[in-house]
Amino acid sequence: MSIKDGDTIKIDYKGTLDDGTVFDSSENHEEPLEFTVGAGQVIQGFDDAVRDMKEGEEKEFRLEPSEAYGEYNEGLSQPVPKDNIQSDIDVEVGMMLLVKTPDGQELPAKIVEVGDEEVILDMNHPLAGKALNFNIQVKEISS
Known part of the structure; x- marks a missing residue:
């Protein structure tokens, strides 16, 4: 068969x-x-x-x-204010987060850069x- x-x-x-x-x-x-x-x-x-x-x-x-x-899409990496991330999380490069879209869908995002005021999240599939x-x-x- x-x-x-x-x-x-x-x-x-x-x-x-x-x-x-x-x-x-x-x-x-x-x-x-x-x-x-x-x-x-x-x-x-x-x-x-x-x-x-x-x-x-x-x-x-x-x-x-x-x-x-x-294909990898550069447009899926974007800065997010650190204040938008749960305050009890110590953000680090490489960490994975679940991000909610405006319609309530949850997507995985990887932290690729951490600055003083914002982090860069990459929402491409790994x-x-x-x-x-x-x-x-x-x-x-x-x-």
């Missing part, structure tokens, strides 16, 4: 950057990744790569930024602008 849209599958995977750094792996989660193909639960390029695979099959593939988390390499094995397919 080949994987098609609507199938729920379980896969073991390892994701690496071009320099060999592992950014995620099913080993880290102690169980295979489970998702419904074509339901938008994973990045589009990953969804596309698993279609037509069979149970037990292994595959290596590379996703360009456009197929994964998109993997934006990076090509992603995957090694996967299909463990289970259910319709």
